Amino acid sequence: MSDTSWIGSVIAAARPQAVAALLRYFRNLDTAEEAFQEASLRALKAWQKNGPPRDAAAWLIMVARNAGIDSVRKTSKQDPLPPEDLISDLSDVETATVEQLDAADYRDDILRLLFICCHPELPATQQIALALRIVSGLSVKQIARAFLVTEVAMEQRITRAKGRVASAHVPFESPSAADRAERVAAVAAMIYLVFNEGYTTNVADHGAKAPLCEEAIRLARLLLGLYPTEPEIMGLTALLLLQHARAAARFDADGSVVLLEDQDRTRWNAKQIAEGLALIDKAVRHRRPGPYQVQAAIAAIHARAKAFRETDWSEIDLLYGTLERMQPSPVVSLNRAVAVAKARGPAAALDMIEPLAAKLGSYFYFHGARGAFLQELGRKDEARVAFDRAIALANTPAEAAHIRMQIDRLQTPGAREAS
Amino acid sequence: MQYAILCYHDEKVTCAWSKEEDDAVMAKLGVVMEKLTKQGKLGPVARLLPTTAATTLRKDREPPLVVDGPFAETKEQLLGFYIVDCKNLDEALEITRELGAANPGGAYEIRPVGVFFDAPKVAS
Incomplete structure (x- = not known):
């Protein structure tokens, strides 16, 4: 320094x-x-x-x-x-x-500031931009870079967001207990969005987006400092730490995506993993589970596995089952199917995702996962059709490249064991 | 004589350090620690996780009360510490309760250790 x-x-x-x-x-x-x-x-x-x-x-x-x-x-x-x-x-x-x-004033002040950024009238991208500008203090240039837009466009976006917030009349008196709980939940969701914006990335921009994950963790710690007894905020903070701990292993020297199964686990951030695991431990004691805690628990299973083959897939399957009940969504079911494929075999996984076709037909990951299950079952022609479909729907070159790699494996039988 | 050197800083500041800044500080400290190790003067070194990861057992009441967060009172003084190796927080709390039963009054703050360095040997 x-x-x-x-x-x-x-x-x-x-x-x-x-x-x-x-x-x-x-x-x-x-x-x-x-x-x-x-x-x-x-x-x-x-x-x-x-x-x-x-x-x-x-x-x-x-x-x-x-x-x-x-x-x-x-x-x-x-x-x-x-x-x-x-x-x-x-x-x-x-x-x-x-x-x-005094401390209580500080708490309500900071919560208000965070809450203003996630006003329901603001679209997600504006919420994130506003939080990064106002609370984290990132420059417009940095934020524009993370969103891959020009500085002028980002300046306008932030100005518009501020305008909407100003006309929305956020109350300045101390919130009631119910209002406060609602605000905390909205702020947690916004922090999660900030993180995902940084995490969901492709090869070309992962450097520009990385600071968003750091900021999201800082904001989560800030919120947890204000509400130290909220198990879901512990869960959120743990989830972000455990996901971000893998950052250094997620891209190779050329900047290409490295899949979880191929990552060099010695490059995972041990300190962040330790903090994430400690926070889940704390949260679980409250016996008030919630979606962030469950997702953090899933991330913790990956973090605890010394090698990919040591992953406890049955436990992940169970946790996704819990998450499905809390937050039913076809995407959660699809993620569960990936764990099911490992724990109970590809046939069970395939059965599980067939009913999702109507809802997830235009989602690249659905066809990618389906192709992988078919491939494992030795149904190569069907697998190739599914992979082709996935490539056509891929949003980023990295996603398409990942599927092409799978097809490569199809064409070179025996070159690599199905995982 | 053995001395414990207790480290205080504003964690909002240290948590605001970038990975590079954090690494730079640790590298500079590493140089000092290496020298002390060679001299046989360094004992165990622990870097604690942030206070958001802390749990406190208030043992100034019966039954003792477990609360989330660090021990934030200022009228008590830090008198000592234990390092225990447990499989989870529940086990650490169990041990803490046992210690508390033997020595009521005050509080124990249970803070996970992020980085632990056990120097080879200290001359005592």
Whole structure:
């Protein structure tokens, strides 16, 4: 790290808390953001000279409030600004802020800020963009890169999202217990979307999207810090950590996708796996299972398996069965079938997915999985038809390449054992 | 004399480090640790998982109470620690309860260990 990069880390860590408090104070997202920006610039100068303040968030909130008030005054009355030194040389400014900020305030502030980003009127892509810009503080350029759009297009998308949020009148009083629970669930879903946007990727853009997964984990930890006894938030955080732990093994040196069965498991992030497993352990004790916990438990089985052939597929089958009951969906059933194929054989799996054809007929993964089951059963011609169908429906070159690899195996019998 | 060196930092900051920044810090610490190991001065080193992974047993009441999260009170002081190797949190809690029964009052915070380094030997 360079000499001043610690300041960046400290500002990034304080950001959600500070922007959230400023939003409550100014009741306007743009003013809050600009004021925080101004305070961050002053922090760069002041902290370099004086060292970090005892409470960075409180320092930033106080300086930003002053800066925000100044800018409101400046635009309204054209009053002269107070000298810079008066604002940025506050050595122990945080003592003054203790009055209005206790832990409960912080909690509701941050939840409100997160909740604003997942307003039901916003489409998923706008929710993600807004959260990354406002809460995580990623630059428009970084976000645009992750979404593979131009900076101008992303700027417009964020501006539109802010406009909708501003006209939606999010209430600023403390939420009721029921409202709070609803907000937590909506925020968890949004964090999951951020992660998936980063995780679902193809060869060309995996570098650009990687920061999204990191941000999603940071947001999940933030939410869990606010609600430390919520088993589903533990489950969500665990799920993201366990999935992301495989990141380094998911792509080879050429940037091609490496399938789970072929991944070098020594490249998995042991620390993230340890944290994910610890969180599931904690969650399970509450005996209040939910979809995030179940998905995390499935990811945990993969994480615990030292090698692909040691995977406990029967347990995964059972867990997908539980998930099917909680969240019935043909995609969940299809995922279950993959586990069934390993645990009980391809014939059982094939029987299981045939009824899904009507709903998943245009889903590439359905035909890919079906082709793989047929291939294992030695029904090569039918397998090839299914794989051809999958290639035609593939969304990304990586998906198509994966299917082509399967066809390759069809044409070279004995070259590789069916897995 | 053996000394325990307890590490404090704002975890919001350390969790905001990128993988590269984290690796860089660990590499610099590794240099110091290697020197200490050669001198036979280094004992076990543990990097704990974030406090979101912590569970606390309050044993200042009967029966003791298990709560999610770290021990956040400030009127008690840190007096010691154990490292136990368990198959899961339930087993760790069982052990913690047993210790608590032997020594009521205060609390035990149970925090999973993320990275554990057991130096070859410490001269005591």
